[in-house]
Amino acid sequence: MSNVLVEQFAFVQGLAPQDINGAALTEDVISLKGAEQVDVFINVGAIGGTVSVTLKQSTDVAGTGEKALGFGFMWKSAATSVALTKTAVTSNTFDLGSSDDNKTVHIPVHASTLDVDNSFDCLRVDLTDPSAATVIAVTYIITGLRYQGATLVDPLTD
Secondary structure (H helix, E strand, O other): OOOOHHHHOEEEEEEEEEEOOOOOOOOOOEEOOOOOEEEEEEEEEEEOOOEEEEEEEEOOOOOOOOEEOOOOEEEEEOOOOOOEEEEEOEOOEEEEOHHHOOOEEEEEEEHHHOOHHHOOOEEEEEEOOOOOOEEEEEEEEEEOOOOOHHHOOOOOOO
16 A cells, blocks of 8 residues: 555545635535545634634535535644644534634534435535624545545545
């Protein structure tokens, strides 16, 4: 097995770094058909308002039948450390506010937690408008790939 990360994982930019205040966001939807897990990383720059974060699952990368995905925790970095602290999530949503400037949030999602019985195999991060200048980026790191190298299934297509 190779120790080159890009040969073991698929890296997908879910949302380019940008000020999301008043933006018509188009967070990418990814397919987990060819994978076991996705690690969602939200990188927060300066945050001027409150942003609610929800994971949405759908039956395809167009977002068909979109609904919230239940998850019970996320990991968040401390203000002066790179260490991540496990933090409980209630009602499938959590808020990021001014105390979250320059932090990283990590949400691990196993593909089996999606509503696979009803053909839900796609995912995206949903961010609400903070109504103030707020810079955020989203990256998906997809692991447990069934196909790698030239046969990698493109997670942005069905």
